[in-house]
Amino acid sequence: MGHGYGGFGGGGNMQQALKQAQAMQRRLQEAQQKLAEEEVTGTAAGGMVEVTLTGDKSPVAVSIKPEAVDPDDVEMLEDLVLAALSDALKKADDLTQQIMGTMGNLGGMF
Numbered sequence: 001m002g003h004g005y006g007g008f009g010g011g012g013n014m015q016q017a018l019k020q021a022q023a024m025q026r027r028l029q030e031a032q033q034k035l036a037e038e039e040v041t042g043t044a045a046g047g048m049v050e051v052t053l054t055g056d057k058s059p060v061a062v063s064i065k066p067e068a069v070d071p072d073d074v075e076m077l078e079d080l081v082l083a084a085l086s087d088a089l090k091k092a093d094d095l096t097q098q099i100m101g102t103m104g105n106l107g108g109m110f
Contacts, residue, residue: 035055035056035092036056037055040052040055040088040095041053042090043087044083047065048068049077050063051085051088053088055095055099062081062084064081
């Protein structure tokens with residue numbers, strides 16, 4: 001019976017792996033914190049409707065210009081809000097890719 005991979009006798013590699021995992025977790029927490037602090041704004045109809053989210057996709061604000069409101073066509077306004085939300089979500093995804101990408105191969109997990 002030799003010193004195979006099953007034992008903890010090697011110690012050094014295990015310690016190194018643990019340190020790397022802790023450093024990666026710390027960088028992940030920092031990236032998540034940064035995402036929570038950043039804001040992105042999606043727009044529709046040339047800015048008549050805006051939706052603002054944090055980088056981690058929490059809603060912050062919705063802004064609708066009065067000229068976007070047509071009582072006879074509520075459906076159009078609903079579509080504009082959805083379009084602005086989709087735009088904001090895409091920007092949040094791009095920001096996530098950008099921030100997580102700076103973490104090296106960890107970015108592939110998102």
